[in-house]
Amino acid sequence: MSVSPAVRLERFAAMLRARRFDETLIEHAEMVVGVFHVSIGMEATAAALALTRGSDDLVMLNHRNHGALQALGSDPEAMFREILGRDGGPQRGRGGSLHLCDPEHGVPYTSAMVAGGAALAVGMALARKRLGHQGIVFAFFGDGAMNEGAMHESLNLASLWRVPVLFVCESNTREAAERATATQAARSLHALAAVHQVAATAVDAADAGAITAAMGEAAAELRAGAGPRFLEARTPPWSGNAAFIPQLTTGRLDLSSGEDDAWVQADPILREMRAMTADGIATAELLAIDRAIDERMREAFERAAAAPLAPATHASEGVWA
Amino acid sequence: MSVSPAVRLERFAAMLRARRFDETLIEHAEMVVGVFHVSIGMEATAAALALTRGSDDLVMLNHRNHGALQALGSDPEAMFREILGRDGGPQRGRGGSLHLCDPEHGVPYTSAMVAGGAALAVGMALARKRLGHQGIVFAFFGDGAMNEGAMHESLNLASLWRVPVLFVCESNTREAAERATATQAARSLHALAAVHQVAATAVDAADAGAITAAMGEAAAELRAGAGPRFLEARTPPWSGNAAFIPQLTTGRLDLSSGEDDAWVQADPILREMRAMTADGIATAELLAIDRAIDERMREAFERAAAAPLAPATHASEGVWA
Amino acid sequence: MIATYHEARTRALERALADDPELLLLGGSLSLPFNPDDGLAARHPERILLPPISEFATAAAAVGASIAGLRTLVPVSTSSFLFYGFAPVVNEAANVRYLSGGASNAPVTFHMMCGSRRGGGAQHEHTLQAMFQNVPGLRVIAPGTPASVDGALHAALTGEDPTILIDHILLAPFDGELGEAPAAVTDPALVRDGGDAMLVSYSLMLQHCLAAAQLLAEDGLEVAVLEVATLAPLAVEELINATAGHERLVFVDESRAAGSPASHMLAQVAQARPQTHTRLVCTLDAPAPFATHLLDEILPTPARIAAATRALIAA
Amino acid sequence: MIATYHEARTRALERALADDPELLLLGGSLSLPFNPDDGLAARHPERILLPPISEFATAAAAVGASIAGLRTLVPVSTSSFLFYGFAPVVNEAANVRYLSGGASNAPVTFHMMCGSRRGGGAQHEHTLQAMFQNVPGLRVIAPGTPASVDGALHAALTGEDPTILIDHILLAPFDGELGEAPAAVTDPALVRDGGDAMLVSYSLMLQHCLAAAQLLAEDGLEVAVLEVATLAPLAVEELINATAGHERLVFVDESRAAGSPASHMLAQVAQARPQTHTRLVCTLDAPAPFATHLLDEILPTPARIAAATRALIAA
Ligand SMILES: Cc1ncc(C[n+]2csc(CCOP(=O)(O)OP(=O)(O)O)c2C)c(N)n1
C-alpha cells in the first residue's frame, strides 16, 4: 500500500526535520555539554512513525531520540533549549539530549538505558489493555538492546500477555559472518523475537516506502487486537552514528548532490528524493520544503541559544511528590 | 551407546543414593529450619552427570542440588550435618540445603538464585579455555531459569566465545498449550537456546539410558572442542518437587511396588528397575544395593543429628580475606 | 481495635483494592509463602497477574504501567530477587518525574520482605532499605506496627511517588491498636515513653526495641521507643525535634551498619546536637548464615539492644 | 616522582598485566571514553575480551572465571550500567567464600566511574559506593590521589576479595607524588595537616577538600585533610584514632547523604567521641541534572565545603 502524493510530501518533510535538526546541532556541537546522539540515517523510520502513530498511541524512544521527536512534530526550539540547558526546555534542563520527551506527541518519558524504554513499553501496553483504552505502544531501541536479557524477558511478557506493543529495532550495525551482529550469535535479530512467538520481520529502513508500509501493517494488526509485533528496521550505518558526536564532521546533506559515494546512495532522504523526482515530483518543490525547514531549524537554534539559562530552582524541585 | 552391566549397576546405585538421601531428609523434615528442595524424579539426570563428569570438570547446581551431589558421591553425613547446622557441615552451617557444594566433586559453589549458577558457569568455562586447562563445565538449572534474561545473555556469551559449557535444563513442569510452559511463550525450551546457535536437544530424563547417552554425547563433543551444548532434560514432575517440602508426605519409594499409578510408571528409578530386571538382572541384587544405600543414609542422618552444633565463630569469620 | 500486623496489612490491601478498582498486583500474595495466606488471590483473582520469573521485565512493566495510568503493586516477596530487576526501580521509576520535567510520574509500589526470615541464608535475607534510601525520588517506608503498616500501604497506594514498602516476615503476629480509617504515616512516632534513654528504629527491630524496653524496665530503667517508618525522604527536622529531650540515643537497625538508615539518622542527630550520647546496634558485618544459632550471633536481639542501652546509660 | 592520576592508573594497570600474565579484562579501557586513552587496548589486545551489552552475563562470567582461577577485571565504565548486572556482584561474588565454607573465593575486580562526569544526567552519574559499602564481603576502594589509585589497583588485582574500584572521570588530571614500588593502601591517610578543623573524604571529593583547604588558608584557617580510600571494610578504629586530635570534623561525599559512606563515618566517630562537632557535606537529594549550572546547585564544591567548614569553626 503506497501513500498519496500529499502524504508523501508530509513524510519527506518529516525526514528533513529530523535531518536538519541534527545537522544544525552538530554545527554548534561546541555549545553542548556532554554527549549527544544524532539520528542520521534513521529518518525514514522516524517519518514512518509519524505517519503511523495515532493520537492515543504512546512511543518509547532511547538515547537516539532527536529524529523521531522531530518527525513526530516536537518543537525544535524547545528541544534545542533543553539540549543547551536554557529556560523553557521541556525537561527543565534536567534531561538534555539523552532524555528528550514530549507527552503531547505521545512520548511521556525517555530512558537512555539500553533496553530501558522498551521494557517500560510492555507495561504501558498492559495498561492500555487492562484499562480498555485505545492506542498501541511503539518501542524504539537499537540492535545493541538485543544483547540485553531485559529484551528477551520483555518479548516473552508481551507475547504471553498479548499486549499491543510494536517493537521497532533500529539496527544500524553491519552483519557479521554467520550471525546477526558482532555481538549476537543468533542468525538474525528478528529471529530472537520470533522464538518468543512474536511475529517478526526485517525491513529496509532506508526505503521510506517499505518501512512506512511495514510499520503501518504491523500497527493495523495490533489495533485489530493481534499480539505484539517486531520490526527489524535495517538502517544504513552512518559513520557519525556513534556517541561522542562532538568530534564529528557535519555530514550536512546536499539535496542537489550528484555525487555517487556509498553514503549518498544509501542515504534514506536522498533515496526518497530520487524516487520522488523519478515519480515526477518537481525538484524545486522538494528544495523549497527543505529550505523552509532548514531555515526553521536555524532560527529555532538561534532563539534557543539566546534564551536565559534554566532557573537554579529546577535542580532539586519535585524530586518527591 | 548403552553402558556395561557394571556401569549400569553403578548408575542404579547413584540414582538410589539421590532418592534415599531425600527420603531420609523428608522423614525428619521437622528437624530442618527453613526450606529445602528435593530431587525426586531427577535421579536419572543426576546419575548421568555422575557417569559423564571427568575429574577436571566443574558443575554448577542450583537450589535443588541434593540429588546431583549424592550421585556425584558427596558424603551424605556431611550434607546432613550442613542441613542440620551441625559442626562438620561443608559450608560451616552458613549455607544449608540451598547452597550445598563440594569442590572435591567439582562443585565449587552453589547459588540458589534462579539462573545464578548457570551464568557463573560461562565464566568458569571461559577460564578453562583461556588457561588451557582440561575440563568442561556442567550448568544445571530448571525450566524456570529460562524465564530469566540472564539465561539468554549467558547462552549468547557462551555461543560467541565457544566455551565448553553443557547447559542442562531440568524441566519438571508440564507443557502448556502451544507453548513450552505456562510462563514461556516459546514453543520449546531448547528452541530458546538454539536461537543463540547453541546446539540444543530435548531428552526424556526419566529414561536413564537416554539421558546418559545424550549427556555423554554432548560432553564428548565439548571435549572435542565444540561450542556449548544445551540439553532439555524432560523430568517427570513429582508433586513434591516444590519448595516448602516440610508439608510433604514422604513418597518413599517401594522398589517392590507392583502398583500401577502414574507416578510408579513415571518414576525413573522404577523404570530403570523394570528395565534391568527385564534385561535379566536379578531383583534380589538390586534390592540388596538399595538396602545397603538406605541403611547408609539412615546411619549418616543419625550421626549427623547427634553431632554438636556448628561453632558460633562460623557466623562472622572470613567475610573478607 | 486490636489487630495483628498481618490482619492490618490484609485489611489495608483489601481497602486499596476496593478504593481503586484498577489497582493491579503484578505477582502473587503480599504474605505467602512465609506468612498466613491473606486470601486475596482467592477473593480477587482478576486483580492479580502472575509474571514469569523475570524480575527485570516485571519491574519495568510495573513502572511502565504506572506511567500509563495503571497503578501497580509488585509483590516481590524476597527482596533480593529484585537485584535482578534493580535498574527499572532505581534508575527508571525514581527518575520519571524529574527527567520528564514533571510531565509524567510513576506511582508504582514494590513490596518486599527484608531482613532475616531465619533459615533463608545469605542470598535471601537482605535489607534493601539501606540501598534504596540512597536513591532520590524513591519513597521508602518500613512499618513496624499494625497501625503503621496500615498507613504505609495507604500512603504507597494513593501517593504519587514510586514507593518501596519494606516489610518483614516476622512481623505478622505482632498486635497493636488499629483505627477504622486509614492511618496517616506520622514520622517519627513515639511508641513508648521513658526518660533514661530513647531507642530509635523501624520494621521488626522496632518490636525488638519494645521487647528490650521491657527487659530494661525489669531493671528499673525507663526507655522511650521512637518509630521512624519513612526512611526516605527522611524527616530530618522532625527526627531532631523528637529526640531532643534525650541525651542518650540508641539507633537500632537490622541492616549492616555501613550505609544503614540508622547510621544516617545517628549522623543527622549528632551533627545537629553534639554532646548527644549515641549507640548504633546493627547486624554484624557478615552475610546471613543459614543455621539460626549462627544467625543469632550477628542479628540485633532484644538482649543485645538492652545490653547496649545499659552500657550507654552507665557510660 | 610527580605523576597525574591518569598516569598512575595506567602504570598500575600495566604493572598488573605484566605481573599476572593471565589477568583478563572483560571490557574495554579503564579510561575511555571520557579520559585520555591509556593505550592498553592497543598494547595488549589479547588481554581484552569485549562483551556484548549484557551487563548481567558479563559480571557473572567475570565472577565465575575468578572462581575457576582466572582473575578478571571488569571495566564497567559508567557505574549505573552495573544496575543491570547487580545480582552477580552483590549476591554471588560477595558470598562465594562465605557460602562455600572458605573452599572457594572470587578475586574479581569491578572498576567503574562514579559521580558526576558533568552532562551525563540522572541515569549516568551515580555513586554506587553508597550501596556497595553495605554488602559484606565486597571490598570497596575509592582512591583520590595518584598514590592511592596506584595502591588501590595493586590491592584489587593481587587481593583475594571481590573488589569494587570506585573511580572518577574528573580525577585524571590531578597530580601528586608517586613512588616506584606499588603503594600500599593506608587507611586513613593524612594528606594535609592543620589544626582548625579536619576534612574527611575520598575520590574526587578529596581533591575538592584540598581546594577548600586552600580557600580557607587564604582566610588564615589551617584545616587538615584525611583520605579514607577503603570504604568497606571501613577501618573504624583507625578512623577514630586519626581524627582524635580534632574537635571539628567535616565529612565530604559526592553521594546523597542518606546511606552515604560519609554519614557512616560521621556516625562511627560521633558514637565513639560525643562532643565532636561534625558537619556532613553531600550532594543534595536530587538526581544529577544534565545542565551543569544546575548540577553545581547540588554538588559539593570547594566553595561549599569551605563555607560549611567556616560555619563549623565559627559555631
Ligand atoms: C544498560 C546500559 N548499558 C550500556 C549503556 C551505554 N550505551 C549507550 S548507547 C550504547 C550503544 C547502544 O547501541 P544500540 O542499541 O545499537 O543503539 P545505537 O546507538 O546504535 O543507535 C551503549 C552501550 C547504556 N546506556 N545502558
Ligand SMILES: Cc1ncc(C[n+]2csc(CCOP(=O)(O)OP(=O)(O)O)c2C)c(N)n1
Ligand atoms: C532470581 C530469583 N528469583 C526468584 C527466586 C525464587 N525461586 C526459588 S526456586 C524458584 C522456582 C524455580 O523453578 P525452576 O527453575 O523450574 O526450578 P525447580 O524448582 O522447578 O527445580 C523460584 C522462583 C530465586 N531463588 N531467584
Ligand SMILES: [Mg+2]
Ligand atoms: Mg546500533
Ligand SMILES: [Mg+2]
Ligand atoms: Mg521447574
